[in-house]
Structures are given as structure tokens and as C-alpha cells.
Amino acid sequence: MSQQSASSSLPPTLPLRRGDLEGTAALPLLEYHAINQQLLHKIAYDALVWSSLHGLVTGDKSVERSGSVPGVGLVHAPFTLLPASFPQSHWKQACELAPIFNELVDRVSQDGEFLQESLSRTKKVDEFTSRLLDIHSKMLELNKKEEICLGLHRSDYMLDEQSKSLLQIELNTISSSFAGLGGLVTELHKNILSHYGELLGLNSERIPTNTACNQFAEALAKAWCEYNDSRAVIMFVVQAEERNMYDQHMLSLALRERHHITSVRKTLAQIDQEAELLPDGKLYVDGQAISVIYFRAGYTPLDYPSESEWRARLLMEKSSAIKCPSISYHLAGTKKIQQELAKPNVLERYLENKDEIVKLRKCFAGLWSLDESDIIERAIERPELFVMKPQREGGGNNIYGDAVRETLQKLQKAGSQEDAAYILMQRIFPTSFATIFMRSGSCHKNHAISELGIFGTYLRNRDKVIVNEQSGYLMRTKISSSDEGGVAAGFAALDSVYLT
Known part of the structure; x- marks a missing residue:
């Protein structure tokens, strides 16, 4: 946190007296910094107990093996103590x-020529995107059609203060995380508002239900059914060191307990060693x-x-297994394709x-x-109004502020x-608000400022769309002075929505 943060450790118990709470209930809505300190500590203590008992945890990076052995070095995931307000009209808009x-991702993914052409210049200077395009080209040469397509997506938005508009940050088509946590x-x-809501003047019913984990598991299970092999398993492709493994294991548990489907976890290196592709396209690891x-993993050069x-x-791409995402879905979620789709008359193609x-x-x-x-000149003149984005996922990759000017001038000189x-994107300036990070x-x-992610699930078998739904949400909140916003990358905290 910034130097302005007020930090405090929690005592083991905090018995409350009626006098300690006086004045709290009269607070203006969501004025969290004015909460009585005694009450604040009590809520925080209860929240830490709840998060520990319910698996709201990640691996602690300071503990060896915390990202490889379950149960070693657990620490609660960073979260906000109380939910962030969000206008109901914009919430409805995002869900719709x-x-x-x-549907757009699925349609774009089927236009191989558009993907190759749009990313052709990027391919010449970005080795990672080039390798992904090479795999895509091979699939086009083989005329390999994905009969069953599965997408677990997340579209991220911010509310721009000046225009009062809900604006998209990006669309994630690979490894859309935190459906679980x-x-x-x-x-x-x-839970907190059910106990303390009356004192705080908050109503727990204003927090939308969030069933993202179960809906992701259901989409994976339906894809497994469409593949139609009861002996097959779902394979999670994971990083060798993954401190966010518990978010993933929640999906595995839902698959096993709700759908009686087995899943396995493999790294790309393990798949290379253990995989066998049969002549009929069946994949064995x-x-x-x-099956799925x-x-x-697989979204970063690392x-x-x-x-x-x-x-x-x-x-894997050559196999008949259902890929989530396929290489074409992966490419459809790149920043360059996002920029191309925003051009006039492009959406009408799909x-x-x-x-x-x-x-x-x-x-x-x-x-x-x-x-x-003309845009480059404007960005050099007013770099604070723009963000430079490379074709990367996972947080920590974007360029802000004076670095935008310096990078653009360097590219011009070269x-x-x-x-x-890279692409250039309008910088969005959301309203900051008082919050409490744990x-x-x-x-x-x-x-802080917040970013709302809306999950979507999509499953198509040939011409039949089986699933196309809004499937829960992710609210991430970060201190207002921070540019980056990834939770796993250490910039933000998990939050939820309080509809106003």
C-alpha cells in the first residue's frame, strides 16, 4: 500500500460495549473511513476468521513450496473489508x-483470415504473438475445424467519471481467473453485512449473488458431456508454481462434487513428456x-x-479434445483484435x-x-490521457504517464x-472512494478505484449453441495511485459489488 495507508494489526479479541458503537449507524452510505475504530477491528477480525475457514486463501510467496504443495504457506487473499458501491444501471448494462x-468472440474466432491479417504487423515484431499465429496457421492449413467450442471469458470495465460511461478495459479469453475466490x-x-449491516446502514441484499465458480464448472461439465467419453477427464493446464492454485482447485472440487467428473493438473512441460496423440485425434496424457x-497457463511468454x-x-491444438480456449479464441482476445473491432463497420461483419x-x-x-x-502526436503531448498496451495478459505489462511519451519517442527515433x-487506449478515470484493504x-x-469483470460462459457444438450466459462477476479494487490492477500480480484486492 502507499505511504498514506493507515495500517493496523488486529488484537485476538475485541469485546464491544454499546457506547463504542454510538454514531456509527448514522454514517453516510459507504463512508468507510469514518467507521468507529473499535467496530472496524471487530469486523476485520471476524472477516479474517471467515476467510480462513472458507478457503479464501492463496500461497504465501515468502514460504517455500507455497505455490507447488497444497496447504503449505497459506495466507488470506487480499480483499476489501466492505463492498464497493456500483450503480445498478451500469451493473445491468455490464451483465447484458x-x-x-x-457470441462475438465465437464469430471472430471462425474468421481465420481476419485474425491473421489483423495481427500480421504485430507478428513481425512480437515473438510470442508470432508463435501463436504459427500454430493458428497450421490449423488453417490442416483445415481443422473445432466442432465443439468452449469459452470461459471475462470482460473488464471501469466507470469513467467525466462521461459517466461504462467503458471496457479488455476482454479475457484465456485463464479468466478468480471465479472461485x-x-x-x-x-x-x-456475511459481514448480515451481522453488522444495521450498524453500518448497509443491506446485504444489495450485494448481487455471485455463482461464477459453479457456472464455470457447469459449462466445463456440459462440454465434457458433449465430448461423450465417460472415461475421459478434464485437464487443467497450469503453471509449475501457482500461488493462486486454490481458485483453480475450487473449480476442480465443483466438477467432482456437483458433476462427478475427474480433473487432472498438468504443466505444459509435463504434457510434452506424457502426451500421446492417436491417429483419430484422441489425446491421452x-x-x-x-476430453476438455x-x-x-499459456497466456504469457514466461x-x-x-x-x-x-x-x-x-x-493439444491438433487433438480432438475441446480447448478452452482454442488458439483462435486465444487470438480473438488479444489487444490488437480489440482495437480492430472498435473500428467503424467491423462489428457488422460478425x-x-x-x-x-x-x-x-x-x-x-x-x-x-x-x-x-495524429494520435501519436497527441499522446506525446498529453501522455497522461493514454495507456500503451502490448499483446500480453496477466498484469504488469502496460505503459503509463511519462513512460508513454518516452516509449513513443523512442519508437519514432528507431x-x-x-x-x-502495441496499441494505444484512452485512459479511463474512475471516481475514487474510501475503502479498507485487508x-x-x-x-x-x-x-481506491475499482474494476468490474463480468464472467461469460459459451458452449457451441457445430451449429447448436448450448450455453451463452453471463456467469457471475469479479470486482477488483486498488489504491487510486496504482496504475496496474492484477490481484495475483500484487496490485489489487478482491472486492464485491454493492448496488446503489
Whole structure:
């Protein structure tokens, strides 16, 4: 947290007296920094107990093996003590967009020429995107069609203070995380308000139900059914060191307990060593038939330290197993494709419903390629109004502030094609608010901004759409002075929505 944070460790017990709470109930809605200190500590203590008992945990990076051995070095995930307010009208808008974006990703994924052409300049200067496109090209050459397509997506938004508009940050089509832990924070906040809501002037019923984990598991289970092999398992592709493993294990548990489906966890390197692709396209890993491949790794160059990992990715793509995402779904979620889709008349190539097109365009922020000289000049002059984004996922990759100007001037001076590795995006300025962060057992008062992610599930078998739903949400809150916003990357905390 910033130096402005007010941090305090919690005593083991805090008995309350009636006089300690006087004045609290009269607080204005969501004025969290004015909460009576005695009450604040009591709520925080209860929240830490709840999070420990219900698995709202991650691996502690300071503990060896915490990212590889379950149960070693557990620490509560960073969360906010109380939910963030969000206008009900914008909440409804975000939820209505989810099935439209699901459909758009699926349609774009089927246009191989558009994906290759849109990313052609990027391919020349971005080795990672180039390797992904090579795999996609091989699938086009083989004329391999994905008969069964599964998407577990998350579209992220911020509320722009000046325009009062809900604007999209990005659309995630690979490893859309926190369906598990995000839902737990919703339950935590509902629990807190059921006990303390009357004192705080808050109503737990204003927090929307969040069933993202169960809905993700249900979509995976339905895909497993469509594959139609009762002996096959679902394979989670994971990183060797994963402190966020419990978010993933919640999905595995839901698959086993709710749908009686077995899942296995494998790294890309293990898949390269253990996988066998049969002539009929069936994929076996360590002797087990694989029906669905769910990627929680493979979205960053760091996941491919050698040719072994790239061989595994290609082998899986060649197989008849259902990929979540397929290589075409993965590419459809890149920043460059997001920018291309925002151009005039492009959405009309993929969607027929004019009302849906209007809804999508309404949430698009300004997006530009770096071959537009007038925008480049404006960004150099006013860098604080823009964000530079490379074709990367996972947080910590974007360029802000004076670094935007410096990077653009460096690219201009070099005169190379490296500018194709980036897009420029309008910077969104949401309203900051007072909140209380819980991190490493301590509470920190600070001012913050939030980002709302809406999960979507999509399943299609040939021409039949089986699932197309909005499937829960993820609220992430960070101190207002922070540029980046990833929870796993250490920038933000998990939150939930309080509808106003």
C-alpha cells in the first residue's frame, strides 16, 4: 500500500460495549473511513476468521513450496473489508453485454483470415504473438475445424467519471481467473453485512449473488458431456508454481462434487513428456483420455521457456479434445483484435442485431494503432490521457504517464516496425472512494478505484449453441495511485459489488 495507508494489526479479541458503537449507524452510505475504530477491528477480525475457514486463501510467496504443495504457506487473499458501491444501471448494462461478447468472440474466432491479417504487423515484431499465429496457421492449413467450442471469458470495465460511461478495459479469453475466490468474497461481504449491516446502514441484499465458480464448472461439465467419453477427464493446464492454485482447485472440487467428473493438473512441460496423440485425434496424457483442456497457463511468454512447451501447445491444438480456449479464441482476445473491432463497420461483419452492436460500441473506449500519426502526436503531448498496451495478459505489462511519451519517442527515433507490438487506449478515470484493504492480516485505510469483470460462459457444438450466459462477476479494487490492477500480480484486492 502507499505511504498514506493507515495500517493496523488486529488484537485476538475485541469485546464491544454499546457506547463504542454510538454514531456509527448514522454514517453516510459507504463512508468507510469514518467507521468507529473499535467496530472496524471487530469486523476485520471476524472477516479474517471467515476467510480462513472458507478457503479464501492463496500461497504465501515468502514460504517455500507455497505455490507447488497444497496447504503449505497459506495466507488470506487480499480483499476489501466492505463492498464497493456500483450503480445498478451500469451493473445491468455490464451483465447484458456478456452474452453479446461471447457470441462475438465465437464469430471472430471462425474468421481465420481476419485474425491473421489483423495481427500480421504485430507478428513481425512480437515473438510470442508470432508463435501463436504459427500454430493458428497450421490449423488453417490442416483445415481443422473445432466442432465443439468452449469459452470461459471475462470482460473488464471501469466507470469513467467525466462521461459517466461504462467503458471496457479488455476482454479475457484465456485463464479468466478468480471465479472461485471472487465468489467467496461476495459471500464474505454478505456475511459481514448480515451481522453488522444495521450498524453500518448497509443491506446485504444489495450485494448481487455471485455463482461464477459453479457456472464455470457447469459449462466445463456440459462440454465434457458433449465430448461423450465417460472415461475421459478434464485437464487443467497450469503453471509449475501457482500461488493462486486454490481458485483453480475450487473449480476442480465443483466438477467432482456437483458433476462427478475427474480433473487432472498438468504443466505444459509435463504434457510434452506424457502426451500421446492417436491417429483419430484422441489425446491421452499419462495414459488418461482428455476430453476438455482448460488453460490456466499459456497466456504469457514466461510459460514457454523452451521448445517443449510450444510442442505441447501445438499437440493439444491438433487433438480432438475441446480447448478452452482454442488458439483462435486465444487470438480473438488479444489487444490488437480489440482495437480492430472498435473500428467503424467491423462489428457488422460478425453480428446482425443492430441493437447489440450499439450496446457494444457504447462501452468501447478510444482505441488506436500506432500507425495513426495524429494520435501519436497527441499522446506525446498529453501522455497522461493514454495507456500503451502490448499483446500480453496477466498484469504488469502496460505503459503509463511519462513512460508513454518516452516509449513513443523512442519508437519514432528507431523508425522500425516495433510500434506494431502495441496499441494505444484512452485512459479511463474512475471516481475514487474510501475503502479498507485487508492484506497479510492487517487493515489499511486508503482511497481506491475499482474494476468490474463480468464472467461469460459459451458452449457451441457445430451449429447448436448450448450455453451463452453471463456467469457471475469479479470486482477488483486498488489504491487510486496504482496504475496496474492484477490481484495475483500484487496490485489489487478482491472486492464485491454493492448496488446503489
